Amino acid sequence: xxxxxxxxxxxxxxxxxxxxxxxxxxxxxxxxxxxxxxxxxxxxxxxxxxxxxxxxxxxxxxxxxxxxxxxxxxxxxxxxxxxxxxxxxxxxxxxxxxxxxxxxxxxxxxxxxxxxxxxxxxxxxxxxxxxxxxxxxxxxxxxxxxxxxxxxxxxxxxxxxxxxxxxxxxxxxxxxxxxxxxxxxxxxxxxxxxxxxxxxxxxxxxxxxxxxxxxxxxxxxxxxxxxxxxxxxxxxxxxxxxxxxxxxxxxxxxxxxxxxxxxxxxxxxxxxxxxxxxxxxxxxxxxxxxxxxxxxxxxxxxxxxxxxxxxxxxxxxxxxxxxxxxxxxxxxxxxxxxxxxxxxxxxxxxxxxxxxxxxxxxxxxxxxxxxxxxxxxxxxxxxxxxxxxxxxxxxxxxxxxxxxxxxxxxxxxxxxxxxxxxxxxx
Amino acid sequence: xxxxxxxxxxxxxxxxxxxxxxxxxxxxxxxxxxxxxxxxxxxxxxxxxxxxxxxxxxxxxxxxxxxxxxxxxxxxxxxxxxxxxxxxxxxxxxxxxxxxxxxxxxxxxxxxxxxxxxxxxxxxxxxxxxxxxxxxxxxxxxxxxxxxxxxxxxxxxxxxxxxxxxxxxxxxxxxxxxxxxxxxxxxxxxxxxx
Numbered sequence: 001x002x003x004x005x006x007x008x009x010x011x012x013x014x015x016x017x018x019x020x021x022x023x024x025x026x027x028x029x030x031x032x033x034x035x036x037x038x039x040x041x042x043x044x045x046x047x048x049x050x051x052x053x054x055x056x057x058x059x060x061x062x063x064x065x066x067x068x069x070x071x072x073x074x075x076x077x078x079x080x081x082x083x084x085x086x087x088x089x090x091x092x093x094x095x096x097x098x099x100x101x102x103x104x105x106x107x108x109x110x111x112x113x114x115x116x117x118x119x120x121x122x123x124x125x126x127x128x129x130x131x132x133x134x135x136x137x138x139x140x141x142x143x144x145x146x147x148x149x150x151x152x153x154x155x156x157x158x159x160x161x162x163x164x165x166x167x168x169x170x171x172x173x174x175x176x177x178x179x180x181x182x183x184x185x186x187x188x189x190x191x192x193x194x195x196x197x198x199x200x201x202x203x204x205x206x207x208x209x210x211x212x213x214x215x216x217x218x219x220x221x222x223x224x225x226x227x228x229x230x231x232x233x234x235x236x237x238x239x240x241x242x243x244x245x246x247x248x249x250x251x252x253x254x255x256x257x258x259x260x261x262x263x264x265x266x267x268x269x270x271x272x273x274x275x276x277x278x279x280x281x282x283x284x285x286x287x288x289x290x291x292x293x294x295x296x297x298x299x300x301x302x303x304x305x306x307x308x309x310x311x312x313x314x315x316x317x318x319x320x321x322x323x324x325x326x327x328x329x330x331x332x333x334x335x336x337x338x339x340x341x342x343x344x345x346x347x348x349x350x351x352x353x354x355x356x357x358x359x360x361x362x363x364x365x366x367x368x369x370x371x372x373x374x375x376x377x378x379x380x381x382x383x384x385x386x387x388x389x390x391x392x393x394x395x396x397x398x399x400x401x402x403x404x405x406x407x408x409x410x411x412x413x414x415x416x417x418x419x420x421x422x423x424x425x426x
Numbered sequence: 427x428x429x430x431x432x433x434x435x436x437x438x439x440x441x442x443x444x445x446x447x448x449x450x451x452x453x454x455x456x457x458x459x460x461x462x463x464x465x466x467x468x469x470x471x472x473x474x475x476x477x478x479x480x481x482x483x484x485x486x487x488x489x490x491x492x493x494x495x496x497x498x499x500x501x502x503x504x505x506x507x508x509x510x511x512x513x514x515x516x517x518x519x520x521x522x523x524x525x526x527x528x529x530x531x532x533x534x535x536x537x538x539x540x541x542x543x544x545x546x547x548x549x550x551x552x553x554x555x556x557x558x559x560x561x562x563x564x565x566x567x568x569x570x571x572x573x574x575x576x577x578x579x580x581x582x583x584x585x586x587x588x589x590x591x592x593x594x595x596x597x598x599x600x601x602x603x604x605x606x607x608x609x610x611x612x613x614x615x616x617x618x619x620x
Contacts (some may be wrong), residue, residue, distance in 0.1 A: 079512045151490055153493070160553070167443055186464055189464055189465065190465070193464060193465040204445055204446070204449045204465075204466035205445070205465060205467070206444055206445025206446075206448070206466045206467050206490075207436075207444075207467040207486040207487050207488040208440040208441070208444070208486075208489050208490065210465065210488075211488040211493060212490075214487075220477040237528075242495045242503070243433045243483050243503065244429050244483065245464070245468050245470075248467070248468040248483075248485055249464075249468070251499050252467070254499070255493070255496040255499060258496070259492075259496070286537050347584070388503050404485070406446065
């Protein structure tokens with residue numbers, strides 16, 4: 001009887017999920033479509049990120065750049081006719097719902113392929129800065145402290161619960177989506193709360209009680225992995241969720257980590273504040289504000305691929321601001337390709353034409369069909385225009401009447417059929 | 427009806443009853459749209475105020491001295507701060523004054539400040555006279571209420587007063603919060619307690 005009721009309920013839920021899941025899948029398809037404008041943006045974004053990843057001097061810079069691009073891709077897509085064409089006419093979405101579907105689809109299209117390189121870069125930055133070593137040293141200090149020294153006043157997780165927590169945190173580490181990571185962090189915190197209540201059922205535990213136990217638990221976890229995870233979540237999470245529960249526990253986890261990093265038994269016994277913690281918090285504070293300002297500006301940044309010295313050779317993806325002129329783009333090319341004497345030309349319909357220095361780079365790009373043109377940075381007095389070859393990455397396509405795949409086409413595409421986990425997580 | 431999310435942070439010494447106040451405030455709520463939170467450190471409650479819905483997102487902070495440096499992460503972006511002291515512990519009132527100073531120096535410029543003197547059911551053990559606290563609150567133009575989480579006295583009132591001081595939403599209807607400057611309005615005290 002109960003089984004049947006459950007089955008029914010799940011059928012109803014599956015029905016609701018169906019629309020959302022299908023839209024998510026269509027957006028992911030669009031992101032992969034080399035003939036769509038959005039698909040090109042995503043591709044260029046990935047190339048740009050991979051190329052510039054090693055140039056960042058701090059993990060925050062690296063992650064904030066990626067989040068900024070994601071936010072811009074999202075804001076483009078939400079305003080675009082490309083998304084409108086994917087919506088089913090009879091199904092109404094609230095703006096919030098639509099934004100969260102786009103966010104989830106972006107995570108899959110943008111973050112999933114970047115996750116491994118991002119983690120590698122983060123690890124390198126932290127190892128170089130010595131913070132991994134410092135964390136490991138302090139972890140052992142905290143491990144050897146008594147629960148009283150940590151300020152624990154409740155019961156703590158026993159071995160079976162610690163085992164469960166460790167599984168959750170491992171899974172969190174594997175995830176690519178900041179949102180899914182945060183859901184796992186919340187599940188971890190729930191286990192901690194449950195354990196705290198064992199000695200004193202019914203008592204509500206606030207932050208006074210929770211934070212010390214959190215420190216106790218984290219000291220027994222893979223801290224170096226968690227440190228990267230926390231950064232990844234904090235910087236890449238959907239900026240619209242910064243007031244909520246996930247953000248609260250993420251902040252608390254960050255706080256516990258910072259406290260472990262600077263933990264000093266002697267000092268904690270006194271009333272003196274740790275200067276290191278203060279400095280670190282102030283840095284955090286500044287970063288948050290900075291990030292917010294950047295998001296507020298909302299200046300849409302786009303990308304252009306430039307070849308040098310001829311089509312198909314040495315492509316680089318450059319970030320472009322809306323007001324950037326061809327002259328400025330040429331200067332950027334000179335810096336990136338380290339060729340001061342070269343010039344920038346525009347190639348379309350088998351013709352190589354010079355660019356007007358005052359033209360806006362994005363106006364030129366937007367006047368062309370994606371994949372039908374390219375920019376080339378080449379020596380000024382090149383005797384012959386580069387041989388007409390087919391661009392390996394950007395084949396000039398026959399202009400399609402409609403860039404977007406229809407629902408039927410998507411349905412028969414042999415794409416990944418996995419169900420979106422976030423969407424069934426009620 | 428427009429829904430506004432208001433981040434509220436709780437400050438004050440450990441043991442003054444910060445989380446008890448919030449639990450009392452949240453416990454009688456029934457909000458079908460909002461899932462219960464996983465624990466008492468972060469709680470939410472939506473109340474109607476005039477023609478708006480105010481969703482309070484309440485961020486508790488650890489009151490131990492050693493965690494004090496973490497507080498900016500919690501009060502940043504808050505529309506209001508409730509600073510709690512224990513009327514039976516003079517020391518907790520001194521801590522409160524330090525929090526006010528810190529908020530003035532580093533807190534959001536327009537944060538609404540509410541002072542809650544908790545445990546007003548323990549009159550026999552009172553160390554902080556109500557008048558002293560009220561005068562101090564007036565001098566910094568903060569909301570002042572004596573509360574008892576235990577006997578559910580004046581708990582909702584704290585939040586009603588906060589709602590009153592949150593400025594009317596801008597025409598855009600966003601969730602952005604721009605509060606009054608600390609020190610612009612006269613405080614309204616509650617004397618109903620005990």
